[in-house]
Amino acid sequence: MNNKMDFFGKISEKCKIYEDVEIGEGVTICDNVIVYSNVEIGYGSFIGPNCILGEPTHNFYKEKARYKNTKLKIGKNSIIRSHSVIYAGSTIGDNFQTGHRVTIREHSKIGRNCSVGTLSDIQGHVEIGDYCRFHSNVFIGQLSTIKNFVFIFPCVVLTNDPHPPSDTCTKGPTLEEYCVICTGVTILPDITIGKDSLVGAQSLVSRNVEPETVVLGVPASKFCSIYDIRCKKGRLEKPYPWRNHFSRGMPWNKADVKLQNMSRD
Amino acid sequence: MNNKMDFFGKISEKCKIYEDVEIGEGVTICDNVIVYSNVEIGYGSFIGPNCILGEPTHNFYKEKARYKNTKLKIGKNSIIRSHSVIYAGSTIGDNFQTGHRVTIREHSKIGRNCSVGTLSDIQGHVEIGDYCRFHSNVFIGQLSTIKNFVFIFPCVVLTNDPHPPSDTCTKGPTLEEYCVICTGVTILPDITIGKDSLVGAQSLVSRNVEPETVVLGVPASKFCSIYDIRCKKGRLEKPYPWRNHFSRGMPWNKADVKLQNMSRD
Amino acid sequence: MNNKMDFFGKISEKCKIYEDVEIGEGVTICDNVIVYSNVEIGYGSFIGPNCILGEPTHNFYKEKARYKNTKLKIGKNSIIRSHSVIYAGSTIGDNFQTGHRVTIREHSKIGRNCSVGTLSDIQGHVEIGDYCRFHSNVFIGQLSTIKNFVFIFPCVVLTNDPHPPSDTCTKGPTLEEYCVICTGVTILPDITIGKDSLVGAQSLVSRNVEPETVVLGVPASKFCSIYDIRCKKGRLEKPYPWRNHFSRGMPWNKADVKLQNMSRD
Numbered sequence: 001m002n003n004k005m006d007f008f009g010k011i012s013e014k015c016k017i018y019e020d021v022e023i024g025e026g027v028t029i030c031d032n033v034i035v036y037s038n039v040e041i042g043y044g045s046f047i048g049p050n051c052i053l054g055e056p057t058h059n060f061y062k063e064k065a066r067y068k069n070t071k072l073k074i075g076k077n078s079i080i081r082s083h084s085v086i087y088a089g090s091t092i093g094d095n096f097q098t099g100h101r102v103t104i105r106e107h108s109k110i111g112r113n114c115s116v117g118t119l120s121d122i123q124g125h126v127e128i129g130d131y132c133r134f135h136s137n138v139f140i141g142q143l144s145t146i147k148n149f150v151f152i153f154p155c156v157v158l159t160n161d162p163h164p165p166s167d168t169c170t171k172g173p174t175l176e177e178y179c180v181i182c183t184g185v186t187i188l189p190d191i192t193i194g195k196d197s198l199v200g201a202q203s204l205v206s207r208n209v210e211p212e213t214v215v216l217g218v219p220a221s222k223f224c225s226i227y228d229i230r231c232k233k234g235r236l237e238k239p240y241p242w243r244n245h246f247s248r249g250m251p252w253n254k255a256d257v258k259l260q261n262m263s264r265d
Numbered sequence: 266m267n268n269k270m271d272f273f274g275k276i277s278e279k280c281k282i283y284e285d286v287e288i289g290e291g292v293t294i295c296d297n298v299i300v301y302s303n304v305e306i307g308y309g310s311f312i313g314p315n316c317i318l319g320e321p322t323h324n325f326y327k328e329k330a331r332y333k334n335t336k337l338k339i340g341k342n343s344i345i346r347s348h349s350v351i352y353a354g355s356t357i358g359d360n361f362q363t364g365h366r367v368t369i370r371e372h373s374k375i376g377r378n379c380s381v382g383t384l385s386d387i388q389g390h391v392e393i394g395d396y397c398r399f400h401s402n403v404f405i406g407q408l409s410t411i412k413n414f415v416f417i418f419p420c421v422v423l424t425n426d427p428h429p430p431s432d433t434c435t436k437g438p439t440l441e442e443y444c445v446i447c448t449g450v451t452i453l454p455d456i457t458i459g460k461d462s463l464v465g466a467q468s469l470v471s472r473n474v475e476p477e478t479v480v481l482g483v484p485a486s487k488f489c490s491i492y493d494i495r496c497k498k499g500r501l502e503k504p505y506p507w508r509n510h511f512s513r514g515m516p517w518n519k520a521d522v523k524l525q526n527m528s529r530d
Numbered sequence: 531m532n533n534k535m536d537f538f539g540k541i542s543e544k545c546k547i548y549e550d551v552e553i554g555e556g557v558t559i560c561d562n563v564i565v566y567s568n569v570e571i572g573y574g575s576f577i578g579p580n581c582i583l584g585e586p587t588h589n590f591y592k593e594k595a596r597y598k599n600t601k602l603k604i605g606k607n608s609i610i611r612s613h614s615v616i617y618a619g620s621t622i623g624d625n626f627q628t629g630h631r632v633t634i635r636e637h638s639k640i641g642r643n644c645s646v647g648t649l650s651d652i653q654g655h656v657e658i659g660d661y662c663r664f665h666s667n668v669f670i671g672q673l674s675t676i677k678n679f680v681f682i683f684p685c686v687v688l689t690n691d692p693h694p695p696s697d698t699c700t701k702g703p704t705l706e707e708y709c710v711i712c713t714g715v716t717i718l719p720d721i722t723i724g725k726d727s728l729v730g731a732q733s734l735v736s737r738n739v740e741p742e743t744v745v746l747g748v749p750a751s752k753f754c755s756i757y758d759i760r761c762k763k764g765r766l767e768k769p770y771p772w773r774n775h776f777s778r779g780m781p782w783n784k785a786d787v788k789l790q791n792m793s794r795d
Contacts, residue, residue, distance in 0.1 A: 032562055163494070165445070235699050431776055
């Protein structure tokens with residue numbers, strides 16, 4: 001056995017690939033990965049050990065041999081870290097990254113250049129824009145809508161049922177562009193978080209949040225405008241809107257622009 | 266290699282099954298599953314990839330070759346999704362379902378028709394009734410008691426130590442029938458949540474909750490009777506008690522009754 | 531196939547070990563484990579199924595064949611439970627224990643006799659002392675400092691960015707010796723929790739906490755001195771400081787002292 005870490009661009013003989021799978025050029029598939037049928041993996045992507053791609057939906061357990069997977073498409077140059085499970089029927093854009101043990105369920109639409117942290121659980125039937133960053137252990141309930149450039153920090157939950165358990169009213173929150181949801185926040189169903197707004201750590205959001213607003217508390221109420229926030233250490237003149245000073249991984253980052261041009265077809 | 270998704274009712278040659286394991290008819294065991302000794306799997310059950318059943322308790326690391334697993338029994342027609350770990354010494358009823366990466370520790374008694382969501386962690390020495398539903402990332406501390414028909418939503422924690430760390434006082438909460446614990450709630454030790462009650466999202470429950478009561482806040486206090494809740498969208502006349510309108514998977518669901526009769530011996 | 535549970539001290543033929551790995555005497559490595567290059571595992575340690583040790587850092591995805599792992603060192607007599615991922619470049623002391631699916635990222639320094647519960651996520655670039663206990667699903671952000679004998683209960687998050695997202699101000703909290711962080715707490719960046727202090731469940735800590743102090747709430751404020759806490763059940767005269775009555779696994783436990791002397795070189 002070759003015991004050097006030179007497995008880039010190779011498909012492990014210890015993985016299992018079912019029928020109707022399209023694997024782009026230069027894709028790496030590590031040990032013990034399962035790729036169920038009807039999965040497309042874009043070129044240059046890396047699938048870490050013990051991942052499952054194209055996990056069948058609950059109909060599989062009823063329909064058994066008659067069951068057919070709907071298509072899972074993962075964009076090029078993506079990195080799916082170990083022990084992650086991505087269901088059939090989702091579409092994910094280029095340059096996607098996950099942490100370890102991420103779950104992404106069916107009918108998720110995720111844009112380009114997004115990342116989803118370790119243990120996060122995207123429940124499916126959601127729309128997520130481009131350049132979104134979810135940190136560890138983020139839970140996105142079904143029927144949520146997340147626009148471009150949204151940051152979500154650890155242990156945030158987006159809910160969708162105003163009268164749990166019910167079947168009639170479910171609708172997730174809408175997070176507008178550039179908004180920031182800090183650690184440990186719960187957002188109640190059908191709430192809109194306005195563009196550029198900030199929800200403080202450990203808050204419970206039970207009412208819509210206007211654009212450019214900071215809210216805090218259980219339940220959350222308006223604290224100030226985002227323009228009123230100052231950096232105590234004086235290292236940032238105005239921390240918000242964050243897009244004025246933070247550019248890592250964003251399309252306005254000059255270093256990244258070069259990389260993106262290189263990887264564009 | 267057959268690359269069709271027709272592995273129902275088959276036992277993968279890439280799993281490992283130790284001695285004294287009883288596997289019912291029609292059981293599916295996927296790749297890389299480990300079934301340690303003294304496990305019984307009811308007929309028609311499905312064990313997803315990378316699961317571990319009969320995980321040894323901490324005595325294993327002390328007793329080594331002398332260690333013996335106590336029995337793990339999983340009821341018929343259960344679905345254990347990938348990367349889950351179920352310890353030796355637990356008893357789980359029929360039609361059990363888990364999400365991915367669930368942990369169930371030793372001496373858990375779980376009734377029939379329960380489901381436990383992705384990442385949930387049941388710490389053992391607990392009693393859980395029938396028809397309970399735990400969503401993603403629910404943490405049930407040791408010595409908790411959960412009656413029938415209880416719903417627990419994501420990121421709820423049931424604690425058991427009033428003076429952590431201590432060894433002398435531990436006792437978990439008691440959740441009475443039909444109660445609903447919403448997202449992100451922490452329940453302190455030895456608390457009782459009354460029948461049909463509702464604990465609102467992100468609350469900290471530090472006192473007993475009367476039956477048919479809504480509590481909210483940090484710490485939680487009475488908000489109203491469950492009969493006072495109205496549906497803003499007008500789609501449900503009275504959302505609570507939920508058992509008056511919600512029947513999916515419940516024994517009073519007429520569609521399900523037919524299925525259950527079919528699968529009964 | 532031998533189907534008895536007698537795999538202690540053996541290295542599974544179904545694991546994969548890369549170059550430059552040092553494995554101490556009596557180490558157990560279970561099925562489907564991956565040990566990447568430049569890992570040292572102390573004698574008597576147990577590595578559960580599906581673990582990954584020496585997970586490469588993000589540079590691996592850029593540098594590919596040129597990438598070299600920095601050293602991961604795991605102390606003797608450690609138990610790493612299934613599905614855990616420990617990155618290259620960390621140093622972990624003797625008698626370490628993890629639950630299942632733990633993540634420990636690069637440049638973590640962890641002392642002796644620590645344990646980290648199921649699903650916990652240590653983000654790297656942290657310093658953790660000796661005899662610390664983290665329960666399930668604890669999230670330790672980068673640049674945190676945790677002294678000896680600290681207890682952290684489930685679903686606690688230590689954050690490090692006062693103006694997320696930013697790159698300029700990150701610094702994690704400092705937890706002084708013997709402090710106790712209860713379930714569901716979020717600690718904001720650069721906060722110090724004083725020696726022997728207690729942070730009550732579900733609190734948001736936004737200011738420094740003096741030694742020997744109980745704080746509670748969102749945001750947390752002083753509730754009382756730790757010496758004022760009484761045990762309602764009368765089983766403990768004074769629950770705090772906990773080190774006066776709790777000794778399980780601690781160096782002042784007489785039963786444990788014998789075991790530790792035995793395992794000392």
